[in-house]
Amino acid sequence: MDKKKLDIDKVNIFTHHRYLKVWSSMFSKACGSDTFNVPPDTAKLRFLMDKFVTDYNWNLEQLDNEHQHDAHVKDYNKIEAAKEEE
Numbered sequence: 697m698d699k700k701k702l703d704i705d706k707v708n709i710f711t712h713h714r715y716l717k718v719w720s721s722m723f724s725k726a727c728g729s730d731t732f733n734v735p736p737d738t739a740k741l742r743f744l745m746d747k748f749v750t751d752y753n754w755n756l757e758q759l760d761n762e763h764q765h766d767a768h769v770k771d772y773n774k775i776e777a778a779k780e781e782e
Contacts, residue, residue, distance in 0.1 A: 704747065710755040719744065
């Protein structure tokens, strides 16, 4: 990953640990600060929460598809093994 500023809107934050770190830093900053009397940026927080949910759901769907594929391969292998035993 190069040193250019990451456009969080163009990547899935779950595809690389650095993207998730950038997202979390942005989220923390958007929360504001009680110490320095900085109010939260609710629009930015809403965007970042939506980004998290969207990317997480996509990532979960990809994992589910991989799991379904693996299950189909295992079922196919069992069927083939049973045919060979006959």
